[in-house]
Amino acid sequence: MSDERVAVGIDELWPEDTGEDEGVVVDWFEREGASVEAGDLLCVFQVVKVNVDVESPVAGVLDEIVKEEDDVITREDTLAWIEPA
Amino acid sequence: MAEAEAEMGGEPGGRERTMSRAIVEAIATEMREDEEVFVMGEDVADYEGIFDTTTGLVEEFGYDRIMDVPISETSFIGAGVGAAQQGMRPIVELMFADFFGVAMDQIYNQMAKNTYMSGGSVSVPMVLLTAVGATYNDAAQHSQTLYGTFAHLPGMKIVSPSTAYDAKGLMHNAIRDDDPVVFMFHKRLMGLGWMPAPDGPKTPVPEEPYTIPFGSADVKREGDDVTVVTLGLHVHRAVDAAETLTEEGIETEVLDLRSLVPLDTDAILESVRKTGRLVVVDEDYRSFGLSGEIVARAAEEMLDDLEAVQRVALPDVPIPYSRPLEDEVIPSTEDIAEAVRATR
Numbered sequence: 001m002s003d004e005r006v007a008v009g010i011d012e013l014w015p016e017d018t019g020e021d022e023g024v025v026v027d028w029f030e031r032e033g034a035s036v037e038a039g040d041l042l043c044v045f046q047v048v049k050v051n052v053d054v055e056s057p058v059a060g061v062l063d064e065i066v067k068e069e070d071d072v073i074t075r076e077d078t079l080a081w082i083e084p085a
Numbered sequence: 086m087a088e089a090e091a092e093m094g095g096e097p098g099g100r101e102r103t104m105s106r107a108i109v110e111a112i113a114t115e116m117r118e119d120e121e122v123f124v125m126g127e128d129v130a131d132y133e134g135i136f137d138t139t140t141g142l143v144e145e146f147g148y149d150r151i152m153d154v155p156i157s158e159t160s161f162i163g164a165g166v167g168a169a170q171q172g173m174r175p176i177v178e179l180m181f182a183d184f185f186g187v188a189m190d191q192i193y194n195q196m197a198k199n200t201y202m203s204g205g206s207v208s209v210p211m212v213l214l215t216a217v218g219a220t221y222n223d224a225a226q227h228s229q230t231l232y233g234t235f236a237h238l239p240g241m242k243i244v245s246p247s248t249a250y251d252a253k254g255l256m257h258n259a260i261r262d263d264d265p266v267v268f269m270f271h272k273r274l275m276g277l278g279w280m281p282a283p284d285g286p287k288t289p290v291p292e293e294p295y296t297i298p299f300g301s302a303d304v305k306r307e308g309d310d311v312t313v314v315t316l317g318l319h320v321h322r323a324v325d326a327a328e329t330l331t332e333e334g335i336e337t338e339v340l341d342l343r344s345l346v347p348l349d350t351d352a353i354l355e356s357v358r359k360t361g362r363l364v365v366v367d368e369d370y371r372s373f374g375l376s377g378e379i380v381a382r383a384a385e386e387m388l389d390d391l392e393a394v395q396r397v398a399l400p401d402v403p404i405p406y407s408r409p410l411e412d413e414v415i416p417s418t419e420d421i422a423e424a425v426r427a428t429r
Contacts, residue, residue, distance in 0.1 A: 024278070026276075026278040027103055027276055027287065028101070029100055029101050029102060029103075029106070030100055030101070031101070034099070034100070040100075041100075041106075044278070046278035046279075049278070049279060051137070051140070051278055053141075070281075
């Protein structure tokens with residue numbers, strides 16, 4: 001059920017000291033369909049020159065990547081959805 | 086859940102890593118297993134390496150084992166040599182290979198020769214980690230590869246990966262080696278946010294440690310018609326050129342050297358024995374370097390098998406800052422394809 005999926009959000013990770021409201025997804029380290037543990041590195045995004053690691057919030061399957069590499073993002077965006085184990 | 090996973094195809098390819106992450110993973114693993122392993126260099130701690138070679142390490146290991154140093158290559162590379170001789174396993178970052186000049190005595194007379202000069206009473210298990218390569222308009226003093234300069238000097242092993250998988254395995258091997266290893270990573274391949282890598286260097290990388298032996302070239306692509314020998318960034322350009330050439334009916338074998346010292350001469354000879362045609366692609370200067378060395382080894386061992394030879398290398402000029410001028414001198418995919426055609 002899609003409403004059970006867990007969003008991979010970045011609002012709390014957004015670097016506060018940049019004053020910038022746009023960033024870019026730099027790299028994905030897992031592909032759709034991959035099994036992940038809570039805390040596994042999923043991807044990294046960049047705001048100005050600051051790199052931020054995004055870890056999986058729960059164990060499960062990386063069901064959908066919403067924001068691909070090179071996509072421009074804001075802090076409200078959901079980068080991906082995890083289907084919990 | 087198992088059903089859901091099966092539906093999605095389970096683990097397609099597994100976890101991937103950029104080259105920088107793969108290098109960091111190897112360093113962190115070795116540091117956890119051996120407290121004698123430490124990192125020192127300019128901006129390796131708080132800044133986490135200007136090319137992301139130490140991301141997250143100071144947080145885990147602290148400032149005693151991830152040490153920022155003043156801008157004095159002679160002093161901190163010399164300190165690394167001393168620490169290594171006392172039994173530690175330093176990883177010392179020379180921010181750009183271009184800066185070797187200010188510390189060359191420490192590198193080639195001390196690090197490389199102290200085992201010999203001491204009659205084997207000390208060894209120098211040190212990794213000199215350094216950034217090489219052009220393609221991002223950083224001008225003549227920040228863009229060189231200098232493969233030939235380092236590989237020319239005896240006493241140190243020289244490696245340069247083209248993929249994340251190789252980078253991790255080579256780094257594990259470099260740290261465990263009891264002799265000095267110069268680990269030259271190409272900036273363009275690291276997967277930096279501000280310097281996007283081409284497709285290719287980001288690969289699946291197993292979580293567990295593994296080693297890749299030095300002196301073992303990798304056949305990236307098999308072909309019967311022409312052999313291309315290269316390393317680093319130009320492995321990817323050579324593979325791209327080979328794809329184009331397939332459409333013209335030319336099957337190109339691409340050999341990634343992965344290490345220059347020791348050099349996998351056998352792999353080069355084996356391939357050239359099959360194809361008879363050798364193209365060496367080097368991002369370093371053309372004269373007195375890698376391309377001449379590879380061609381000479383082939384000529385010494387199998388002159389009768391050689392039908393044609395081409396070199397694609399940087400002309401003997403300072404690398405220009407200007408983008409169109411830099412693009413002109415750095416070997417391109419089309420330059421490689423043209424050289425392969427010229428052997429036919």
